[in-house]
Amino acid sequence: MPKLITTTASIARLWPRRFGTNRTIDGRDLRQRPNLNRDHRHPRLAESSAMTASDVPTRPAPVDMSRNPFLTGVFAPQRDEVDAVDLPVSGEIPADLRGSYLRNGPNMRFDPIGSYVYPIDGDAMVHRISLDGGRASYRNRFVRTPMVLTEEAAGHAIWSGITDGYTPSAAEVGDELAGTTRELPDINIVRHGGRLLAMAEADRPYQLAPEDLATLARTDCDGAMFVGSTAHPKIDPSTGEMVLFNYVLEAPYLTWAVVGPDGRAIRTPTPVDGVDAPIMIHDMALTSRYVVLFVCPLIFDIESVMSGGSLLSWQPRRGTRIALIPRDGTAVRWIDADPFWVWHFANAFDNPDGSVTVDYVEWTYPGGFSDQPTPAASSLTRAVIRPDAGITKTVLNSSEPDMEFPRIDDRMLTREHHRIASVAKGPRDSGDLDSLWFHDLAAGTETVWTPGAAIGEPIYIPGAERDYWGAIGTDPTDMTSHFYLLSADAPQDGPIATVDLPIRVPAGLHGAWLPDPS
Numbered sequence: 001m002p003k004l005i006t007t008t009a010s011i012a013r014l015w016p017r018r019f020g021t022n023r024t025i026d027g028r029d030l031r032q033r034p035n036l037n038r039d040h041r042h043p044r045l046a047e048s049s050a051m052t053a054s055d056v057p058t059r060p061a062p063v064d065m066s067r068n069p070f071l072t073g074v075f076a077p078q079r080d081e082v083d084a085v086d087l088p089v090s091g092e093i094p095a096d097l098r099g100s101y102l103r104n105g106p107n108m109r110f111d112p113i114g115s116y117v118y119p120i121d122g123d124a125m126v127h128r129i130s131l132d133g134g135r136a137s138y139r140n141r142f143v144r145t146p147m148v149l150t151e152e153a154a155g156h157a158i159w160s161g162i163t164d165g166y167t168p169s170a171a172e173v174g175d176e177l178a179g180t181t182r183e184l185p186d187i188n189i190v191r192h193g194g195r196l197l198a199m200a201e202a203d204r205p206y207q208l209a210p211e212d213l214a215t216l217a218r219t220d221c222d223g224a225m226f227v228g229s230t231a232h233p234k235i236d237p238s239t240g241e242m243v244l245f246n247y248v249l250e251a252p253y254l255t256w257a258v259v260g261p262d263g264r265a266i267r268t269p270t271p272v273d274g275v276d277a278p279i280m281i282h283d284m285a286l287t288s289r290y291v292v293l294f295v296c297p298l299i300f301d302i303e304s305v306m307s308g309g310s311l312l313s314w315q316p317r318r319g320t321r322i323a324l325i326p327r328d329g330t331a332v333r334w335i336d337a338d339p340f341w342v343w344h345f346a347n348a349f350d351n352p353d354g355s356v357t358v359d360y361v362e363w364t365y366p367g368g369f370s371d372q373p374t375p376a377a378s379s380l381t382r383a384v385i386r387p388d389a390g391i392t393k394t395v396l397n398s399s400e401p402d403m404e405f406p407r408i409d410d411r412m413l414t415r416e417h418h419r420i421a422s423v424a425k426g427p428r429d430s431g432d433l434d435s436l437w438f439h440d441l442a443a444g445t446e447t448v449w450t451p452g453a454a455i456g457e458p459i460y461i462p463g464a465e466r467d468y469w470g471a472i473g474t475d476p477t478d479m480t481s482h483f484y485l486l487s488a489d490a491p492q493d494g495p496i497a498t499v500d501l502p503i504r505v506p507a508g509l510h511g512a513w514l515p516d517p518s
């Protein structure tokens with residue numbers, strides 16, 4: 001992955017655009033804060049207030065897609081939007097299984113210009129596989145942001161990637177969109193409080209229509225996300241609350257918030273005390289007592305950016321700091337640890353002795369954001385955090401197969417879970433993430449299923465009598481995509497049903513199982 005060499009315009013994308021409004025965080029008036037997206041535009045744009053057509057900055061050249069592994073092969077963008085019913089099925093879909101498997105991911109609407117950095121750049125496409133009565137159907141749709149709509153009217157890309165700093169002028173896209181960067185609600189999809197949300201990194205999500213995946217509007221979830229949100233909020237099954245955090249580039253740097261089960265904000269963005277630098281945090285964990293944030297030393301380096309350097313700086317001397325944020329709003333507990341990096345958590349739960357158990361994928365450092373002599377390596381890890389005595393860690397996997405995307409039965413979030421499924425490199429080591437690894441922590445077993453396909457994040461699917469795991473994979477030899485349904489009791493035996501999807505589904509990011517509410 002290339003370094004994130006960027007400019008102020010790219011910072012603007014990561015900046016909470018809601019600063020500059022008359023909203024407040026925890027009583028703090030934010031009106032005086034700069035809105036980089038408007039006030040700190042790229043220098044070329046800043047010169048453009050009296051711009052004529054001949055002065056319009058030159059649009060960047062097309063990206064050579066053939067040279068980018070994340071724009072070719074199983075990652076190549078899919079431009080078709082289709083609806084298909086009665087899909088071919090090998091095996092048998094249980095007749096009582098009703099619901100939809102949804103998955104989001106980067107998928108450029110038009111061939112990119114300027115630059116393209118996976119997984120940060122990209123328009124969003126949501127894929128849905130619906131199961132009902134033993135039959136399967138499929139629908140996919142782009143999330144139609146103003147950028148996608150404007151580019152569709154033009155017939156080509158107008159906004160560039162995050163690393164080259166180009167933003168379109170008013171002459172190209174009108175006053176409202178001039179100086180903006182591409183909105184990227186392409187990371188996750190979450191249903192909560194009556195909303196179906198396409199989630200972005202540190203930004204507001206887009207609300208989709210559940211019946212047809214049409215894009216409705218951007219939302220801040222009743223103000224809980226007005227500064228933005230992680231793409232990985234957590235829903236507490238016992239309370240129905242959705243808890244989230246967000247990072248920003250200026251103090252207070254880090255906030256958390258809560259949305260009630262009715263979709264109304266219970267807690268608006270609240271600063272996390274004790275953060276002294278702009279940090280990147282991708283995911284979070286949640287227990288009944290705590291919001292758990294691992295503050296790893298990946299720092300937004302503004303001085304570096306201003307001199308043409310990298311946006312993100314790995315600073316291991318800072319160590320990793322763990323924040324246990326009481327959900328009752330009392331003081332944050334901080335625990336220091338040696339430096340490591342985390343993209344994704346599986347789950348966390350409280351122990352009777354006051355400690356907190358957290359299962360997650362631990363990386364030695366964030367590959368792509370730091371030059372180190374050895375490749376970044378990951379392990380499925382269990383940490384037990386004692387607020388007064390530090391952290392103890394146990395590696396759960398028996399080898400180091402570059403694990404990622406750990407998931408559990410989401411009904412067990414905040415409580416002790418037994419099953420974790422992850423994506424990893426399999427025994428045949430094709431170079432891709434081509435296997436699903438299953439850990440049963442109660443039984444003490446580790447099993448692997450390697451489908452012969454590039455495989456995506458596994459999602460737990462509760463059934464009426466039995467439970468399942470579901471995942472999408474693409475066979476790199478013929479580029480056909482399939483939805484695999486595996487028994488949660490014996491996933492290593494392979495799918496009980498394989499659904500042939502009507503189009504290739506690009507390798508993507510995160511998804512959810514939505515049981516039919518009826």
Ligand SMILES: [Fe+2]
Nearest residue numbers: 187282344510
């Ligand atoms: Fe993620």
